[in-house]
Amino acid sequence: xxxxxxxxxxxxxxxxxxxxxxxxxQRSKGFGFVQYASEADAERAKAEMNGKVLSGRIxxxxxxxxxxxxxxDLPSSTVSPVLS
Numbered sequence: 001x002x003x004x005x006x007x008x009x010x011x012x013x014x015x016x017x018x019x020x021x022x023x024x025x026q027r028s029k030g031f032g033f034v035q036y037a038s039e040a041d042a043e044r045a046k047a048e049m050n051g052k053v054l055s056g057r058i059x060x061x062x063x064x065x066x067x068x069x070x071x072x073d074l075p076s077s078t079v080s081p082v083l084s
Contacts, residue, residue: 001017001018001019001032003054003055004017004019004032004034004054005017005034007049007054008034008036008045008049011036011041011042011044011045011048011049012036012037012038012040012041012042012044012045013036013037013038013041014034014035014036014037015035015036015037016033016034016035017032017033017034017035018032018033019031019032020032020033033064042063045061046061046062046063049061050062
């Protein structure tokens with residue numbers, strides 16, 4: 001999480017960083033979330049970091065959608081970038 005925080009904090013105030021871990025092995029599942037205080041900072045991070053190499057891996061940055069948005073119930077909006 002420290003590497004993600006350092007890499008993404010240059011785009012604005014990072015509120016939270018979470019790496020998704022496997023419950024059994026306690027190893028990273030290969031994706032996580034970075035939440036910003038402002039949507040503009042999140043958009044800038046997405047534009048700048050998508051496709052970049054971080055810790056030896058190419059990262060993909062996209063917006064998170066609420067489960068209700070995935071089913072089409074609500075209009076889409078940016079919540080925070082997601083890494084995978």
